[in-house]
Amino acid sequence: MARETAVALENVRKTYRIGEPVHALDGVSLAVPRGSYTAIMGPSGSGKSTLMNLVGCLDTPTAGEVVVGGRPVGELEDRERTRLRGTEVGFVFQTFNLMPRLNALENVALPQLFQGIDRAERRERARDLLERVGLGDRAEHLPNELSGGQRQRVALARALVNDPAIVLADEPSGNLDTDTEADILDLFDEFHAAGTTMLVVTHERHVADRADRIVHLLDGTIERIEDLERGNDGGSAVDPGRGTETTPDADADSETGSPTGRREADSE
Amino acid sequence: MNPLESLRLSWRSIRGHKLRSALTTLGIVIGIAAVIAFVTLGASLQAGIIGDISPDDRRNVYGWAADPDTEGGPLAGAQPVFTPDDLDSVASQPDVAAAYGYATIQTQAISNGNETVAQGNGLIATGPSYIREGRLAEGRQFERGDREAVVNPAAANQFEENVTIGDELTVTILGGERTTLEVVGITDTSEGQSPFEGFESSPRVYVPTDPYYVEQAAGLGIGGGSDGSGNDTGAGSENGTGTGDARFLAIIIEADSAAQSDIDAARESATAYLESEQSDASELLGDDLAVTFQTSTELLQQLQDVLALLRNFIVGIAAISLLVGSIGIANIMLVSVTERTREIGIMKAVGAQNRDVLGLFLTEAVILGVIGAILGTGLGLLGGYLGAQYIDLPLVYPLEYVALAIGVGVLVGILAGLYPAWRAARTDPIDALRYE
Numbered sequence: 114m115a116r117e118t119a120v121a122l123e124n125v126r127k128t129y130r131i132g133e134p135v136h137a138l139d140g141v142s143l144a145v146p147r148g149s150y151t152a153i154m155g156p157s158g159s160g161k162s163t164l165m166n167l168v169g170c171l172d173t174p175t176a177g178e179v180v181v182g183g184r185p186v187g188e189l190e191d192r193e194r195t196r197l198r199g200t201e202v203g204f205v206f207q208t209f210n211l212m213p214r215l216n217a218l219e220n221v222a223l224p225q226l227f228q229g230i231d232r233a234e235r236r237e238r239a240r241d242l243l244e245r246v247g248l249g250d251r252a253e254h255l256p257n258e259l260s261g262g263q264r265q266r267v268a269l270a271r272a273l274v275n276d277p278a279i280v281l282a283d284e285p286s287g288n289l290d291t292d293t294e295a296d297i298l299d300l301f302d303e304f305h306a307a308g309t310t311m312l313v314v315t316h317e318r319h320v321a322d323r324a325d326r327i328v329h330l331l332d333g334t335i336e337r338i339e340d341l342e343r344g345n346d347g348g349s350a351v352d353p354g355r356g357t358e359t360t361p362d363a364d365a366d367s368e369t370g371s372p373t374g375r376r377e378a379d380s381e
Numbered sequence: 382m383n384p385l386e387s388l389r390l391s392w393r394s395i396r397g398h399k400l401r402s403a404l405t406t407l408g409i410v411i412g413i414a415a416v417i418a419f420v421t422l423g424a425s426l427q428a429g430i431i432g433d434i435s436p437d438d439r440r441n442v443y444g445w446a447a448d449p450d451t452e453g454g455p456l457a458g459a460q461p462v463f464t465p466d467d468l469d470s471v472a473s474q475p476d477v478a479a480a481y482g483y484a485t486i487q488t489q490a491i492s493n494g495n496e497t498v499a500q501g502n503g504l505i506a507t508g509p510s511y512i513r514e515g516r517l518a519e520g521r522q523f524e525r526g527d528r529e530a531v532v533n534p535a536a537a538n539q540f541e542e543n544v545t546i547g548d549e550l551t552v553t554i555l556g557g558e559r560t561t562l563e564v565v566g567i568t569d570t571s572e573g574q575s576p577f578e579g580f581e582s583s584p585r586v587y588v589p590t591d592p593y594y595v596e597q598a599a600g601l602g603i604g605g606g607s608d609g610s611g612n613d614t615g616a617g618s619e620n621g622t623g624t625g626d627a628r629f630l631a632i633i634i635e636a637d638s639a640a641q642s643d644i645d646a647a648r649e650s651a652t653a654y655l656e657s658e659q660s661d662a663s664e665l666l667g668d669d670l671a672v673t674f675q676t677s678t679e680l681l682q683q684l685q686d687v688l689a690l691l692r693n694f695i696v697g698i699a700a701i702s703l704l705v706g707s708i709g710i711a712n713i714m715l716v717s718v719t720e721r722t723r724e725i726g727i728m729k730a731v732g733a734q735n736r737d738v739l740g741l742f743l744t745e746a747v748i749l750g751v752i753g754a755i756l757g758t759g760l761g762l763l764g765g766y767l768g769a770q771y772i773d774l775p776l777v778y779p780l781e782y783v784a785l786a787i788g789v790g791v792l793v794g795i796l797a798g799l800y801p802a803w804r805a806a807r808t809d810p811i812d813a814l815r816y817e
């Protein structure tokens with residue numbers, strides 16, 4: 114299957130100057146194809162979060178080029194970059210980062226609020242996504258009334274709500290126990306199978322193993338890229354046994370169209 | 382993000398800190414309440430006073446002779462200079478419809494039958510038309526030369542058996558001698574009929590200058606009385622010009638109409654005569670004694686100026702309170718921005734523009750300001766209402782001030798919220814998300 118590039122980094126350098134200049138990223142080039150599942154590994158301080166911030170349009174490179182959704186992030190005005198961040202990127206954080214006074218549904222709908230989408234449409238879309246992450250019955254709950262795993266599922270639903278080109282997850286299971294970690298990673302697999310592009314930072318091998326390939330970072334450079342021979346078709350990565358249990362994608366696809374509907378159309 | 386959504390989200394965070402938000406608005410509440418209460422009271426007071434000037438009174442011009450440098454209200458520093466001849470001559474001047482004297486006769490007591498009550502206010506000796514027809518509830522005006530009187534309800538009701546038309550009252554003058562009068566009319570109000578009396582309610586007895594004041598002046602050999610408000614005008618016995626000739630402390634002239642031009646004409650005409658050689662008063666007038674003529678409205682203007690000054694003072698204090706209030710809001714907003722740094726980071730990470738964040742925090746500050754203003758307005762109106770009830774004034778709600786108060790609430794919110802909201806808007810999302 115021929116794929117477009119969701120995100121591309123071209124000889125990217127990010128230098129922090131606090132006294133001695135620190136090259137958090139030092140000449141990184143990487144292309145993330147649409148629909149791929151990439152894991153990033155590396156020791157602490159190797160530049161993983163810096164890379165995520167650049168791809169997530171939160172930051173701009175010191176040198177080189179970061180292209181997201183076909184646009185060079187470094188050359189954009191703040192307002193454009195913010196818009197890109199809201200529409201082309203979905204974040205999943207280690208610490209969930211949900212709005213404490215908004216309930217699950219409102220949290221999921223939040224990114225659409227800033228895109229000026231009207232309330233009824235927002236709620237419908239958010240409810241749909243909550244159902245797909247298995248929290249249809251928790252829509253009115255506040256984050257502190259949810260377990261860690263549930264919170265991360267809300268965060269994932271929020272990341273997907275604007276139908277982004279890529280989902281960025283920085284240690285998404287770092288705060289979860291083994292079982293809930295498996296649940297959330299299964300959800301990742303499902304959405305990936307449905308076409309979502311995933312970029313996941315982790316320092317745990319079994320998490321990285323779910324990806325198509327692993328990018329190993331060291332001191333701000335790509336040490337090596339490990340191809341996991343999982344095949345290019347995301348669908349093959351799904352564990353069929355799990356898939357039927359919680360999977361929302363089969364019926365969701367037929368009902369309302371998946372978050373990847375646009376992606377598939379684009380890539381044809 | 383549309384304003385309604387900002388409002389929804391901001392309202393949510395305000396409700397999240399109910400007590401804190403309530404305390405924050407307190408400064409605004411107090412400031413606005415003070416302004417509204419005092420403005421309401423002031424407006425009611427003004428309406429109460431203006432309402433007392435009936436259309437008839439608007440034709441009247443009140444005159445007295447005093448040192449031109451004397452400050453104060455009606456009759457301040459007045460000396461008795463006007464003779465009955467002067468009054469008659471003034472009345473016959475062009476543009477003057479009528480003229481009569483005004484004086485008070487000090488008394489000790491009044492008796493109705495065998496019931497006697499102390500009466501310190503004295504008798505008000507003046508012309509028949511001083512009590513205007515419209516102000517008579519019963520009976521008629523007294524007539525010149527007769528031993529008649531018009532009393533007000535407070536005077537009529539101070540006896541166990543109320544005074545009615547036709548009753549004969551006995552008055553004990555300050556010197557001790559007694560005189561009688563027949564009640565021929567009762568007024569509709571116990572408030573004063575002119576600025577000379579003041580407008581407060583008290584028992585008053587109105588009598589013709591002739592015979593009462595004329596006899597009084599002849600009997601005691603003095604030409605003046607006192608208006609009872611503490612003016613030292615008792616002196617005057619030394620001016621033995623016309624022995625036994627009564628000199629009046631004050632003169633009231635009526636213009637042809639209430640139009641300003643007619644009033645000015647009457648005033649000029651009367652002043653010209655009194656200052657000319659022809660008048661008896663001119664013998665006494667000089668550099669340090671000049672005739673002043675003023676209408677009720679002009680006299681009230683002075684009172685209103687004092688009221689306005691008082692109001693400005695209160696508004697000044699309230700403005701300080703508002704300033705303190707807005708500093709309070711700004712302070713809480715800054716705390717709130719710091720507390721919610723992480724939330725700001727989240728919003729920015731999911732696509733909130735700087736102006737969205739700015740709008741949210743500004744909206745929050747404006748909500749606080751407006752809530753304060755609304756509560757303050759309610760409290761102020763209540764205070765003004767209770768105050769007006771207490772002093773028995775017609776209630777006037779200064780509605781333009783209510784609108785202004787809400788406007789001030791919005792303005793205070795914007796001013797107080799601008800800096801904190803700007804700080805929130807330029808928060809760096811990467812730092813904010815790391816913030817614990």
Ligand SMILES: Nc1ncnc2c1ncn2[C@@H]1O[C@H](COP(=O)(O)OP(=O)(O)O)[C@@H](O)[C@H]1O
Nearest residue numbers: 129131135137156157158159160161162163164
């Ligand atoms: N805001 C910053 N200011 C200065 N140095 C930074 C900043 N952010 C990251 N760094 C430095 O850049 C390097 C890479 O950091 P980071 O991308 O957070 O690594 P990782 O996520 O892999 O642990 C580290 O040496 C870190 O100290």
Ligand SMILES: [Mg+2]
Nearest residue numbers: 158161162163
């Ligand atoms: Mg990191």
